[in-house]
Amino acid sequence: MDIEKLKQLAFNEIDKHRDDIIQIANSIEMEPEEGFKEFKTAKKIAAIFEKLDYPYEEGLAITGVKATLKGRKDGPCIGILGEEDALFNSEHPKADKNTGIVHACGHFAQVAWLAGIAYGLKHVIEHLDGKVVLFAVPAEELINLGFRQSLRDQGKLSYFGGKQELIKLGAFDDIDMAFLQHAQSTIPGRTAFTTSGSNGFVSKYIRFIGESAHAGVAPWKGVNALNAFHVALSAIHAQRETFKDDDAVRIHMLLVKGGESVNVIPSEIELELFVRASSFSAIKEVSDKIDQALKAGAMGIGCSIEIRNSPGYLPMNYDKKLTEYWEKSASKILGEENIHRLGFFGGSTDFGDVMHLMPAIEVQIGGYTGGVHSKEFRLQDEEMGLITPVKVAAATIIDLLSNDAEVAKDVLKDFKPLLTKEKYLEFLDSFFYTSYDDYGSKEKK
Ligand SMILES: [Zn+2]
Known part of the structure; x- marks a missing residue:
């Protein structure tokens, strides 16, 4: 099947499950959980993988859930990550009344997008030449250090960031490249951007x-x-x-x-x-x-x-080729004029750590308003914030893994990791x- 037909097949499936995607987004947003405590969130995404009959592992780094979708033949494995955790900001109107925890960074949407991609690829994966890992990952926000330290003291984890722990556990060993889409409110509307790096x-x-x-x-x-x-x-x-x-x-x-x-x-x-x-x-x-x-x-x-x-966390190190290919895939949906490259990002993410080991990019995608982590942050537009990112991710996967995965192989061809896993640890x-x-x-x- 040609690429455009595959994309149409995925988009139809995503539209058909529009209400399911919105429902899981709302449900996770209404039950925000702190890093390494995202038990309910993990159950919600695992239930979707279960329903779609995808093999998955759970309980990785306490609350990670990883589904693996196999294509028609062996080829590169693309990881798409969705962060599960929320953070403390009790001033936010949606903050949990008892704990002050709230999804003020839009991670609820990332998990809902994973669900959407799971629906979208159901009848597409058999036409792709490689594997796709849909990975709900814990604890991106490095907060409540005392709690993280107590988990380390009890031997329940070695590192304070979810992806760091997953790398140590070998959960990234079978993934060749990874991307993560993150909710953004910096440039309003139907827009997306990458940055030149981070702290x-x-x-x-x-x-x-x-x-x-x-x-x-x-x-x-x-x-x-x-x-x-x-x-x-x-x-x-x-x-x-x-x-x-x-x-x-x-x-x-x-x-x-x-x-x-x-x-x-x-x-x-x-x-x-x-x-x-x-x-x-x-x-x-x-x-x-x-x-x-x-x-x-x-x-x-x-x-x-x-x-x-x-x-x-390590500074972000965007893979140039993967960035360009993502931009190409996304611009067909969002319009070339809506894809931006911004400067340096003062924040940090444990996805920066992943970027030292494999080609990886983090993309900021619109549909949200109010500063991230602030009491004003919220979803502005269901279509742009919850459905379109799923289509962008599905289209990117299809572009990477069609035609003997020529695009994915091109990304991998010249990639040199900044660190080996051993050196990184x-x-x-x-x-x-x-x-x-x-x-x-x-x-x-
Ligand atoms: Zn975030």
Whole structure:
């Protein structure tokens, strides 16, 4: 069957299941789940794979679900990823009332698109020359570090990002290239864009440990850990003028424990902190400065300080050929004038890690409004936000795997990975280290 006929067959099937796709999108959006806890979301997508009689594995990196669709003959394997997790923003009107968790990054749509692609390829896959993996993946947002650390301490995972863990488990070993479409609201309407790269980062979980005392009766008996944090924060801000423009450095933090009673000198302060930058040499350089600034706070007040470092995500490294082929496939649906290439992206994703191992791209696709992660983010247009991306993905797969998979083979032909899987895992492991310094606190570790 020729390519255009195959696409029509897929599009008809997608249109036929329009209501199913919207229904799963709504259902996931209404039951948002934190990373590595996406049990309901995983069940919902697994039920679609089950219904369509696709072989699938579940429980990968706790909540990942991976369906494999085999074509008429062996050939390259294309992975399409859908992120399952939500994040905390209790100001969002759709946030879960108890937990504050909400789909303010549009990941609900990614899983619904996977369902749509599963429907769309049902009668198409037998005409393709390779394999397709539909992969619902956990925990893209690196949040709630304490929880992730507890999973690591219990031996339930090794890394804090879902894709990192899946790489370690070998769940990407049979995938030759991958793409991920992400909801975007930057350019409104029927548009899509890629970027020129992104920041990577490392994360830190920090404890300042002082001494509690009655804040009114005998504050001189205490060692105020909150004051140590305050001094450290000033030192961090003072370092900002040393950051180079080209490194796109971002330092941001969250105070997760700030004391217990206003009338008690806070003896223990805990915070999460990210050091982001566009290259790992810059991340390393700035990370060392931040450690110095944090320790200066502890030293100034006479606290102890524990800094638990862990790997964040690698900067994105778009595959040029796959980008061009995706643009070609998508422009037939969206119109060439609606496909853009934007500059650098200040955020980060664990898909950047995947991009170091195989040809991969992340595409931002419209139909949404309000800034991602903000309380205003929402789906604006069901057709553009939920149905069209499915057609774009299905068309891309058909273009890659038709005619003896000549396009996919062309993508793979000259690809050289930046890291082998072994080197990558070694690299991640090198970021796990804890420092402990005692600058006079009465509490000893
Ligand atoms: Zn996202």
